[in-house]
Amino acid sequence: MSAVPDDLQYSKEHEWVRADGDVATIGITHFAQEQLGDVVFVELPEKGATVRQFSSLGVVESVKAASDIYAPISGEVVERNVKVIEKPELVNSAPYGDGWMIKVRLADKGELTQLLSPTDYRSHIGETAGAGGD
């Protein structure tokens, strides 16, 4: 697993987006889960709820503390990851895979241009291009 996969877009608050047509999958990054430590609780919006870009969409709690998850893009929630609610540790073990959070129907594809590229996100977290990954 790469620490910053090349096929995703990122927010400064350490969320990732995988856009596929009208629908985008959202999760938190490897860097974010590492900072949080052991995740023990995830709170996500219900299907049908609306999330707004850069507003809080839910919460991840680690043993240490609670942190907001910010929506990297606006849209209607079409699915939430029930598996990650039942097994919050998936956020640590597979942040880009089974640890995803929600899928939304994009309200405005233009918002995607406000996100960071993998290269920009790497420099945002102080990682030099090509380095890292585990």
Add this chain to the structure above:
Amino acid sequence: MATEAPTMRRTPLYKRHAELGAKMVPFAGYEMPIQYEGIVAEHRAVRGRAGLFDLSHMGEFFFKGRGAGATLDRLVSSDIAGLAVGQARYGLLTNERGTIVDDVIVYRISESEYMVVVNAANIAKDRAHVLARLGEDVALDDRSFGTALVAIQGPRAVDILGSKTDADVRSLPSFGVTQGRVAGTRATLARTGYTGEDGFEVFVANADAAKVWDALLDAGREAGIKPIGLGARDTLRLEARFSLYGNDIDETTDPIEAGLGWTCKLDKEFTGRDVIAAKKAAGPRRKLAGLVIQGGVARHGHEVAHDGEVVGQVTSGTYGPTVEKNIALAYVPTPLSKIGTALAVRIRGKDVPATVVKTPFFRRPE
């Protein structure tokens, strides 16, 4: 007398923590490791095998002289007069208002010498409290900043420590204290801890700390010992329902409501005794209750509600990796502290259901 340094203090094991990749945080004026590998993995290592803790930030007060026992018996809530050489006891430093100045362990080292281990954040306050109440024929020697404390806790601790010391740790009873050599260095060894597991606390001079740390990590490698940070120390102590000073108890709480009445020997004289005895006789208005929260992690300061009304406050809360539940301690009105009472914890504006449960949340199987 030690003076407060303007910058953060480091324990003699600071370099070890850096080498082990620990995340460091400020705690009680020290830079301390909060975690190495991760809180849950470290917590499980202590419950299942063994963990090594740097607790050198803790304070060590030595009381010497013929009057040491009598002074401590008046300063501390528990039965210190009845402590034999080689025994230790948990107790509270209390004030005239009958509230809690600190929680401590008193170790009787010899006929006329006692060591009192105090919380790091309270060292200066406790020193002033004690000096203002010192009796005859006793001197206080505050060795907090020259003494290192390495704790080894968990079911394998006795074997690991046993392989590195000439002290007979296997036959040392719980709350026993003895002198010996660990990794060739002079140490005070006690069968005490803050995890709910069997284990030991090893006190050495700062200069010897790294030697003891290295020897125990090395000796425990096969048994699966891990270095443990303050994060897992907190989850371990909360599962075992040990109070954390500054969170669950402080100078606004009294021993009776905190569930620490058992540490108060009310048929002797000690500071605040009359107030505490009266409180016990009248019955406390509120009690520190154990909660299990159904969804969401309660944290210090969260409100506790009953029928939509705020009735109390969470003092400690976390996810308990061994009990696999979200657990908390909270002060609630005595009638609502009964086991099985349905309450709620206000987490991010929502009332999350919680139930009063029996504590400790975790008890080590015999």
